[in-house]
Amino acid sequence: MFTAKKRGRLAVLGAVVIGATVALAGCSSSNPLSSGSTSGTSSKSGTIVIGSQQYYSDTIVAEAYAQALENAGFTVKRSFNIGQRNVYLPELASGKIDLIPDYSGNLLQYYDAKTTASSESDIESALPGVLPKGLKVLKAAPATDQDTYTVTKEFSTKNNITSLDQLKDYSGSLTVGANSEFQTRPYGIPGLKSDYGVTASLKAIADSGGPLTVAALKNGQVQLADIYSADPAIKANDFVSLKDPKNMILPQHIIPVADKKVNAKATAVIEKVNAALTQSELISLNSKSVNDKQSAAVIAKAFLKSAGILK
Incomplete structure (x- = not known):
């Protein structure tokens, strides 16, 4: 979810390469579910540039954010399959992208390898204190995609x-x-x-x-x-x-990381998407990619319709 979990996540969970890239974790290879967009060079005023890890599941979530924001009247640019945290987090900090779905525990450990946080609530409380200036995390989804x-x-x-x-x-x-x-x-x-x-x-x-x-x-x-x-x-x-009785692997809930261009209205849209991302729903979305070989755009649209976010 490496970083990938996948997922760092760093950041996580067969299948097939079609179109762009496939995983699988947290963190990668190319993703079969990319929209085909290229990595952004700068974030133009008024346009929210959405990134994704080079991990098919993360791209599905990023595409869901993009479609939901477009439906709410925002102008969106997709910059998917960027790579792992050492690539996309600097792009986020520099303003090349404005929003990316990440994974809570691995994100915290990327900035603070010696963190003592172990629960999801502790992780979310610690993240604002370690993120670069100008970045924020939004509410995490119920779904987790942990390294195993x-x-x-x-x-x-x-x-x-x-x-x-x-x-x-x-x-x-x-x-x-x-x-x-x-x-x-x-x-x-x-x-x-x-x-x-x-x-x-x-x-x-x-x-x-x-x-x-x-x-x-x-x-x-x-x-x-x-x-x-x-x-x-x-x-x-x-x-x-395998079980992890010492909780070496932190919880890795899907958590959006954003810059100041993601305003209160955009935040509300993204958090509505996240609220619908339950564990069973995430596994179902991933299965549609891996087993049914559907594109990220098709998977995300069907998910948003079922959640009542798109009509």
Whole structure:
């Protein structure tokens, strides 16, 4: 959701590349659901430039924001599939984009790697104090798209492993398939060692838990994979996401980050969209991308109509 969870999120949860890019987490590869817009160079007065991570689920949410704002009379420019936080957050701070959906816990850890916040309410309280001047967060959605350490059912059953704290007793070597940022993220390779005493190596796979990561897990190239919790690939492949009893991975609710061009009227529109983004709804939206191969524009429009935001 890396950062991706996916999702940093940093920032998270098979499928297919059509049109632009696909994930999958938090954080990446290109997204099949991009509107086809290019990255913005500057945010013109009166136009709200909306960005998205290079992660298909984030693009769906960003497209929903865009359509809802357009419906409310705002002029919108899409600048989707920008990359991960080290790319899109500086663009947000510089005014190249004005709004992007992010993931709460990973966003906080990007600015404060040593944060002690653990609950969603603590995270949302801490974020205003660490964001660059001129940026703000809006109300988070009920839906979360967290990074996970996910294994195959076979690996879980054979080794009696259902939780991260049980990995220390595993006698074999462990490789995690994830974005390259996982090498340094607090909940990535360093966190496994410091929180759970587990030594693992990283196989960098730049698709935010998408089809390449899923394939690497299925064919045994990696034993664990960072697949975002709202990814339908987890259920489709009967994967097991390991429990995290020490809460190493923070909650990663979808949370919009915006600059001052997102005024009170625009904020109300965006927060109405977010209020409709429940966990089951997010999984359904992701499934329409991964399984039904629908575009972000089609998925977002149907979601907004069902939520009563579009007629």
